[in-house]
Amino acid sequence: MKRRTLLAASAFALGLSAVAGPALANDPLRVGFIYIGPPGDFGWTYAHDQARLAAQEHFGDAVETFYVENVPEGPDAERILTQMALSGADMIFATSFGYGPAVNAIAQRFPDVAFEHATGYMQEAPNVSLYNARFYEGRAVIGHIAGRMTETNTIGYIASFPIPEVIMGINAAYLHARAANPDVNFRVVWAYSWFDPAQEAAAAEALIDQGADIIMQHTDSTAPLQVAQDRGALAFGQASDMTQFAPDVHLTAIIDEWTPYYIKRIQDRLDGTWEAGDSWAGIPEGEVTFAPFNERIPADVRAEAEAMIESIRTGEYHPFTGPINRQDGTPWLAEGEVAPDGDLLGMDFYVEGMTGDVPN
């Protein structure tokens, strides 16, 4: 993987001499993307790349997009970002949480480049913008479906890293599964990777071996779905429609729809009105959507799920509405209280009823 990064990097270095001069007025806006995985993961990176392609299509010759895939978080990201900026990128989308330090360091050195960092929280330069999606809204909906459909009352959850984003997803899914089925029990396996098909498949096997009949995942490969298909367990896709990998058991998927945001932000940059912001959109804005529901979801469950989606869309319902206690029994949200965004973005605890501990 690193070899390809290197190749891409040297390609940028070569391109440098060609674009170093002052940009002409009719030059296209150059928009770079760095990806944590391959665009063919059919998960997280795939969703970003689909939005990139849609934006490219939308703007035509006015914009030129390019990407570097499989960029590890850490020093490699810093190197790639530098090369992108040096090679004339006007705008860079960094699409993984761990790129934060690198984005902020490089943004200070290139004040004329607009940086957009997905799922981050660090904003140490005026040209760093943050964007994220309220995936927990989607997880609340699939949690409800899972709670209604499980027969063993055991739901397996393949988690990536113990960060707030993932923990809030587990909590949202659990709360709504329990609301639908008070006997439900979640089993969580941490894969410590966003994308490791072999590990994810093994995790799915272990969960099914221990009685889970529904698998949820917060990792990006389609491997858990394929295991579920083989073993006859139900499962949900991640980030994009993964039906083709498990046509019989893929109930639905939470789809990351970045296209509206990308088009809007690139348009702002073209117009010269781009400003650093902090966007956290969800179902209401169309940033979190769902793959077509599988026919195996009973009509009443489907109707309930659709009603929940609708109430979140209108803003009537927030998935984290009190009373909710922490796992240790201390109160978190009072009756009717809605979770402040700050609490969600720093979430490091399970809600009451979850078993197991959040790893450090």
Add this chain to the structure above:
Amino acid sequence: MDFSSINPVVLIAALMVAATPILLAAIGELVVEKAGVLNLGVEGMMITGAVAGFAVAVMTRNPYLGMLAAMGGGAALSLIFGILTQLLKANQVASGLALTLFGLGFSALLGQGYVGVVPPRTAKLNFGFLSDIPVLGPILFRHDPMVYLSILIVAAVWYWLKYTRSGRILRAVGENHDAAHALGYHVLRVRILAIMFGGACAGLGGAYLSLIRVPQWTEGMTAGAGWIALALVVFASWRPWRALLGAYLFGGILVLQLNLQAAGIRVPVEYLAMSPYLITILVLVIMSSGRVRKSLAAPGSLGKPFHAAG
């Protein structure tokens, strides 16, 4: 702590599957090292086998043709190593590392068109009433054919090294290539054939990952399995049955770790992930301590280049 949800029978069946790729790669590397060659390119050969097998299986819709192609792919890549180190006398460690780097990049290139493709399935064997025996059925009689093949290969390698003339020649070449040469054996030919066998086994192990275990092609999907296989050969002190034991032990650690997590038991994942390497270092330390060394010893000419004198 609640261990009740962990079913030991299911656990053993799962660890056999988890161990099969590293076992296949390790038994191949064991033969290579027995011939006196250290090939650190296992990871590269595995991933090349994974992509070659996947591509052919997808094209022909036959997983077994894919497995054959994986063996061919792994062997072809190892032949590069063989030519470099045996004919051109390049450094084995450097060539092996280069082979891993090359294999990872080359497989990513070859696999670009295969990301997200679903391969043909490999059916699990059904032994009729045998598969229904309680406890033994799920452990022994409900696997895919490759699990059995890997055990057969271990048995064959053991028998071949111990009881056949050609197996003894290979060991002689590995123990003392000058003596073997003086006796008239073709040191280079034996070694190149051994290297290709190792490549074929590693390729097969890779294809097991991409065609059966996951089953999917993704870049870098071997994720260090080749390095564990290398560690395993040392851990097994170059004995086939110990390699089987070690592979099941290492596979067991992986499966147990996930099962403990699923049972809600907090486990130090980092330490468990480290453990194969720690055990191997421990074995190396014990080996270097003189007296025990004889019983565990590595092949005498391991890693040394052979120059036919005169």
